[in-house]
Amino acid sequence: MQQGFLLTRHSRDIGNQTEITLWLATPEGPVQLNIQGERPLLFVDQVDLPRVQVALTELAGQYELRTLNLKSFQHRPVAALYLPTLRSFHHAVDCLNRHQITLLEHDFRLDDRYLMERWIRGGIRFQGERQVKKDHVQLNNPQLRAAEVTPQLKVISLDLECSEQGELYSIAFYGESVARVLMIGDASLWQTPPTDSLAPDQELIWVTDELDLLLALQNSMAEFDPDILIGWNVVNFDFRLLIERAQRYGLRLKLGRGGGYASWRASREENNTGFISLPGRVVVDGIAALKTATYQFASFSLEFVAQTLLNRGKLTESAENRLAAITYDFQHRKHTLAAYNLEDCRLVWDIFQKTKLLEFLVLRSQLTGLELDRSGGSVAAFTNLYLPKLHRAGYIAPNLPEGGGLASPGGYVMDSVPGLYDNVIVLDFKSLYPAIIRTFKIDPMGLIEGALQPEQAIPGYKGAFFSRDKHFLPDIITALWQQRDEAKKAKDLVRSQALKILMNSFYGVLGSGGCRFYDTKLASSITLRGHHILKQTTEWLEAKGLKVIYGDTDSLFVLLNDKLNHQEADQIGRTLVEEINACWADQLKTQYGLASYLELEYETHYSRFFMPTIRGSETGSKKRYAGLIVQQGQEQLVFKGLESIRSDWTDLAKTLQQALYLQIFHNENPSALILNTLAELRAGQRDHQLVYSKRLRRPLSAYVKNSPPHVRAARRADDINLKKGKRLQYQHKGQVAYLMTINGPEVVEYHSSPIDYEHYVEKQIIPIVDAILPLMGLSFRAITDHQIALF
Numbered sequence: 001m002q003q004g005f006l007l008t009r010h011s012r013d014i015g016n017q018t019e020i021t022l023w024l025a026t027p028e029g030p031v032q033l034n035i036q037g038e039r040p041l042l043f044v045d046q047v048d049l050p051r052v053q054v055a056l057t058e059l060a061g062q063y064e065l066r067t068l069n070l071k072s073f074q075h076r077p078v079a080a081l082y083l084p085t086l087r088s089f090h091h092a093v094d095c096l097n098r099h100q101i102t103l104l105e106h107d108f109r110l111d112d113r114y115l116m117e118r119w120i121r122g123g124i125r126f127q128g129e130r131q132v133k134k135d136h137v138q139l140n141n142p143q144l145r146a147a148e149v150t151p152q153l154k155v156i157s158l159d160l161e162c163s164e165q166g167e168l169y170s171i172a173f174y175g176e177s178v179a180r181v182l183m184i185g186d187a188s189l190w191q192t193p194p195t196d197s198l199a200p201d202q203e204l205i206w207v208t209d210e211l212d213l214l215l216a217l218q219n220s221m222a223e224f225d226p227d228i229l230i231g232w233n234v235v236n237f238d239f240r241l242l243i244e245r246a247q248r249y250g251l252r253l254k255l256g257r258g259g260g261y262a263s264w265r266a267s268r269e270e271n272n273t274g275f276i277s278l279p280g281r282v283v284v285d286g287i288a289a290l291k292t293a294t295y296q297f298a299s300f301s302l303e304f305v306a307q308t309l310l311n312r313g314k315l316t317e318s319a320e321n322r323l324a325a326i327t328y329d330f331q332h333r334k335h336t337l338a339a340y341n342l343e344d345c346r347l348v349w350d351i352f353q354k355t356k357l358l359e360f361l362v363l364r365s366q367l368t369g370l371e372l373d374r375s376g377g378s379v380a381a382f383t384n385l386y387l388p389k390l391h392r393a394g395y396i397a398p399n400l401p402e403g404g405g406l407a408s409p410g411g412y413v414m415d416s417v418p419g420l421y422d423n424v425i426v427l428d429f430k431s432l433y434p435a436i437i438r439t440f441k442i443d444p445m446g447l448i449e450g451a452l453q454p455e456q457a458i459p460g461y462k463g464a465f466f467s468r469d470k471h472f473l474p475d476i477i478t479a480l481w482q483q484r485d486e487a488k489k490a491k492d493l494v495r496s497q498a499l500k501i502l503m504n505s506f507y508g509v510l511g512s513g514g515c516r517f518y519d520t521k522l523a524s525s526i527t528l529r530g531h532h533i534l535k536q537t538t539e540w541l542e543a544k545g546l547k548v549i550y551g552d553t554d555s556l557f558v559l560l561n562d563k564l565n566h567q568e569a570d571q572i573g574r575t576l577v578e579e580i581n582a583c584w585a586d587q588l589k590t591q592y593g594l595a596s597y598l599e600l601e602y603e604t605h606y607s608r609f610f611m612p613t614i615r616g617s618e619t620g621s622k623k624r625y626a627g628l629i630v631q632q633g634q635e636q637l638v639f640k641g642l643e644s645i646r647s648d649w650t651d652l653a654k655t656l657q658q659a660l661y662l663q664i665f666h667n668e669n670p671s672a673l674i675l676n677t678l679a680e681l682r683a684g685q686r687d688h689q690l691v692y693s694k695r696l697r698r699p700l701s702a703y704v705k706n707s708p709p710h711v712r713a714a715r716r717a718d719d720i721n722l723k724k725g726k727r728l729q730y731q732h733k734g735q736v737a738y739l740m741t742i743n744g745p746e747v748v749e750y751h752s753s754p755i756d757y758e759h760y761v762e763k764q765i766i767p768i769v770d771a772i773l774p775l776m777g778l779s780f781r782a783i784t785d786h787q788i789a790l791f
Contacts, residue, residue, distance in 0.1 A: 001127040001143075004031055005151035006120070006365070007227055007282050007372070011038075011110040013085045020111045023257060023280035024124060025151050025227045030136040030257055030280055033126060033144065038114055039082045040089040042106035043070070043396045044096070046077045055099040062088050070391070072104060073398045073448050086110065104396050116384050117391070121369035122362065123149030135225065136257055136280070151362065155352075156226040157345040160238050161330070161337060164323050164727040168210050168245055169330045170337060171217055174345035178224060181338040182207055182216045184330075193335040204338050211249045217242070221255050228358065228372070229283045232302045232348050239276045239283060240264050256280050271699075272732060286348050288375045289357045292364075294501060298647035298693065299735050306347045309354050314347070315340045323727065356494045363498045367480075378505040379515045386517070389472045390445055397516050404513030408523035412531040414538070414551035416611050416620030420664070420775040422562035424549065424609035424627065425573045427541075427580070429533065430599040431500075432554035433507040434481065436529050438474045438597040439588065444510070444517040446471035458592060460525030477503060530554065533584075533598065540583055541576070550611060552623060555603070557611075566605060566630055573602035604629055606638075608665035612771050628665045637661060643768060651689035652681065653764040664772060671783045674769055678784070681765075682757050690760055691748055692740070696733045713738035713745035720750050 004024030011020045014036065022033040044052055046067055056063060064082040071077050083089040093106055108116075115121075128142030156175040162168050170183045179202040187206040198204055207213045231238055243264045246253045255262040257280025266274040276283045287300045297305055303313045314322075329337035352358060361372045368381035387397055429435065436442065441458055443466060450457035450465035457465035480503050487495035509515045511523030534556060538548045541558055550557040558576070560569055577600045585596040606627035614621045624641035643649040643657055656677055663670045680686050694710040700718070703711045714730035721728050730736065738745045740760070741753035769780050 001125045002026060002028070002031070003123060003125045003147045003149050005122055005149045005153075005362070006115075006124055008278075008280055009111040009115065009371070010277075010279065011086065011114075013087050016084060018085055018110060020114055021279070022111070022124070024126075025153055027152065028137070030225070030227070031126075032133075032136055032138045032258055032280070033124075033142055034138065034140045035114070036141055038110060039064075039084060040086055040110045041080050041082045042089075042093070043068075043072075043078045043080055043104040044101060045072065046079050048101050049079055051099060051101055052079075052081065052096065055095045055101060056092055058095065059083075059088060059092055063092060070394055070396050072396050073444075075448075078104065078396050102399075104399060115369060117388055118144075119146045119388060120144075121146065121367065121384070122365040123147040133258065135222070138258075148366070151227075153227040153358065153362075154225065155228040155230060155349075155358065156224050157349040157352075158229050158231050158234060158238060159341060159344040159348070160242065161326050161341050162241065163327055163330075166241055166245065168213055168241075169326070170341050171213060171220075172338070172341040172345045173220060173224060174342060174349050175224070175226070179203060179342060180205065180220065181342050182213055182220065183334055183338055184209060184213055185334050190334050194333065198335065198339050198342065202342060204335070210245060211251070214242070214246050214249070214251060214253065218254050225257075226281060229278070229281060230286060230348055230352055230358075231283075232286045232344070235264075235276045235283055235285050235288075236273050240274065282372045284358070284361065284373050286351060286357070288373075289352075289361060290355065292375055292377075293355065293357060293360050293497065295355065301735070302344065302347060305351060310347065310350055312347075315343045359494045360498055363495055364502070367498065367502055378509050379512060381502060382506060382509045382515065382517070385476055386444070386472060393445060393470070393472075395445055395448070400516050401513050401518050405518045406520045408511040408520050409527045409531075411527055411553035412534045412551060413553065413622050414534070414548070416550040416622060416625075417547075418611045418613045418618075418620040419549070420772070421549070421559055421609045421611070422607065423560040423564050423569055424606040425558050425560060425569055425576075426603040426606070427537075427556045427558060427573065427577060428601050428603040429554040430601050431481070431503060432530055432533070432598075433526050434477045434503045435597045435599060436526050436533075437506065438477050438481070439594055440525065440529060440592075441466045441468060441471050441474050441594075442510075442522060442525050443467075443471035443473040444519065444522065446473070447519060447521060458594065460521060461528040462521045462524045464521035464525045466525070473506065477506065536587075537580055537600070540580060544576075550620070550622075550625070557609070557625075566607065569605040570602070573605065576600075577602050610661065610664075610772060610775075612642075615767065615771070626661055628662075637665075648692065648694050650692055650760070650764055652677075652686055652760060653768050655689065656765060657768045660769060661772065664776060670769075670773070671778070674765075674780070674783055677765065678761065681760060684755075687755060690739055690755060691737050692745075693735060693737045695735050696730060699733065700731050709740065709745040710736040710738055713747045716745075717747040717750050 004026035006022060007025055008023045009020070011018055017037045018040065020035040020038055022035070024031045024033065049065060052065065062084060065079055066082065067077070067079045081092065083092055093103065096103055123146065124144050125147035126139065126142045126144040128139040131138045156173050156178060158171070158173055160168060160171045168184070170181055172181045181198065181203070182205050185206055205216060207216050239262065243253060243262055253262040254260070256278040260279030263277045264274055265277070290300070290305070297308060307313045326337060326340070329340065364370055365372055369384040370377045370381055374380070390397060440460065442460065446467040447464055449467035449470040454465040457467055460466055480499050484496055484499035484503070487499060507523065507526050510517060510519070510526070512518060530553065534551050537556060538551060541548055541556065547559040548556050549559050560572060564572070580600045581598070584598045588594045588596045606629055609625065609627040611625050612621050613619060626637065626639045626642055629636050629638055637658055643653045659673055660670050663673060692710065696710065696714060700711065700714055714736045718728045718730050737748045739748060739751050740756050741751070742756045743753040746753060766780050773779050
């Protein structure tokens with residue numbers, strides 16, 4: 001049997017039956033598998049069968065009802081309703097809904113169910129009669145089963161350049177042995193390329209007009225024949241615009257395999273976003289992929305991410321007027337524009353290489369069955385893993401909770417004890433929520449089974465009882481946990497991260513109203529158990545004469561003797577986790593007869609540690625602290641939740657806070673630092689550090705009741721853009737970089753008023769310094785008043 005890796009899936013009606021089409025990447029090239037005659041189905045309670053037959057009068061003779069040895073979570077027997085086509089299936093759903101008949105599992109796509117029930121996750125082994133086509137091999141109704149496949153994928157990075165009105169200028173491609181730019185223009189007029197043009201091994205193809213450019217795009221796509229297309233906002237900008245421009249010429253772009261057309265479908269949930277479909281090819285957006293892999297950046301612009309990861313950025317002389325520069329280059333320096341276009345492709349390519357994003361997405365698909373281009377997908381991943389097991393145990397899954405379900409308790413966050421400390425260690429429960437699921441057998445089916453025999457079950461919270469032996473999720477977690485331990489030993493960071501994200505997502509899934517297995521008893525039995533574990537651990541630690549000054553979800557901050565050195569603190573930390581883990585093993589065995597998978601770890605030692613108060617209060621803050629650690633013999637400042645790591649504070653505040661805390665942690669007087677910072681600020685020497693950067697999370701017109709500074713700055717900027725006849729750049733979300741001036745907030749590119757330096761003193765400097773100075777018997781006013789008194 002041959003094997004390949006699944007790229008795309010699709011189902012449709014062909015005549016009086018369905019057809020599922022799967023495109024695979026194989027070592028021999030692309031393969032198309034067509035499976036005909038698979039019937040869509042749903043489930044109903046058997047007691048509703050007479051009503052079902054009445055409701056489906058219009059479809060008499062077109063469906064099959066079959067009673068099954070399966071039951072719902074309410075322990076009622078169910079029957080399956082099979083339809084021959086997707087069209088008749090949707091008609092049946094409409095009829096049954098009109099008769100208010102409860103349907104179960106009616107919201108699965110046919111191709112998703114087909115793959116899920118066969119345990120197919122990425123890799124497929126197949127055999128059948130082969131038909132050799134022009135650019136691929138096709139098999140109809142092949143035999144297939146799951147396989148472990150590590151694919152070698154052909155990847156191309158794509159980017160386009162256009163005018164403010166969306167008129168196409170050029171399209172670039174970059175990949176292994178590929179560096180091509182398609183450019184509108186007359187080659188005879190551009191005989192002598194400038195020094196900043198393409199390199200000799202980079203190809204520039206001239207086309208006559210926009211239609212010719214789109215046709216050349218089709219030809220290049222067929223020539224390169226990529227499995228994966230990558231880009232930056234490539235779905236919602238590049239491909240959306242390409243399809244829109246093609247429609248102007250009555251052209252449907254053939255960009256898929258087998259002559260398949262490109263199609264863009266708008267999202268129902270968010271404006272200006274959607275989905276791209278190319279048969280046999282996957283389009284992966286770099287921004288969405290980075291977020292899926294849990295990367296975080298102050299800005300997800302290509303320039304910012306490239307500078308952060310690669311230490312280089314776009315080929316442009318004017319970041320503020322990039323669109324104008326692109327249009328100028330198209331009219332006067334086409335070779336320069338070609339180099340710029342291709343470099344954007346290369347930046348995306350290098351970001352994917354640096355972060356191993358495709359390896360991550362392939363592994364996620366192998367673990368969960370999710371499509372390579374799927375954003376998020378935690379609920380779908382859980383369902384893919386869980387549902388086939390549930391069916392084989394005799395159950396049908398429930399529907400989504402009505403109204404989205406009830407909110408479940410969050411993680412435990414202890415009231416902190418504010419202060420400036422020596423020698424604080426952090427003890428952290430390894431993957432606490434997955435460990436709770438493993439230990440206490442928390443599971444959707446286990447909850448149903450446990451309620452049948454509560455006296456023999458494991459008690460949870462909010463009236464929950466969990467079966468000791470009828471469950472799946474604890475075993476799924478155990479398998480993933482073991483794989484992650486193996487990945488960490490092998491230093492396989494991509495696999496380790498993918499497994500960590502998957503394991504940690506399961507709690508959120510069970511507490512989400514978007515999951516069909518949601519039950520507040522499930523999520524509460526995880527979080528409230530976590531509360532108990534941290535509280536009990538705190539009691540054991542304090543019984544040893546130690547003080548716990550803060551706790552958060554899975555971590556405890558423990559104050560040690562202030563005379564200890566680093567090695568002594570490390571030894572205490574290691575000893576404590578051994579003792580606490582032994583306590584948990586003993587208690588769980590004695591109280592519940594359970595093996596403990598709770599694992600407290602010694603995480604780090606802070607030689608100096610600061611826990612602030614809530615501003616304007618003496619109460620200790622939560623999720624905000626700073627400390628000094630030593631790693632590989634080097635001191636390192638760690639900030640959590642404070643201004644130094646927040647994107648909505650200026651560089652002035654961040655650099656001051658880091659320098660200030662470093663001096664205080666070394667018992668140095670920070671007065672000179674503060675006074676010098678003030679002097680340089682008021683002298684205009686810190687102007688480059690005064691830019692605020694904040695994102696518009698809604699369309700500009702949606703800010704009605706409140707108009708914070710970045711909104712006011714954006715409105716003023718677009719008023720100027722309107723007067724200049726330029727594109728309004730802030731109407732649909734986006735990042736706003738602005739300064740506070742004596743005339744209010746102004747975006748950087750239209751800054752003309754004098755900067756309001758006293759605003760920065762009051763809003764950026766004083767909050768930073770007065771959060772920690774009182775612990776040294778100092779204050780901002782005392783330092784500055786003393787300076788004034790000297791004169």
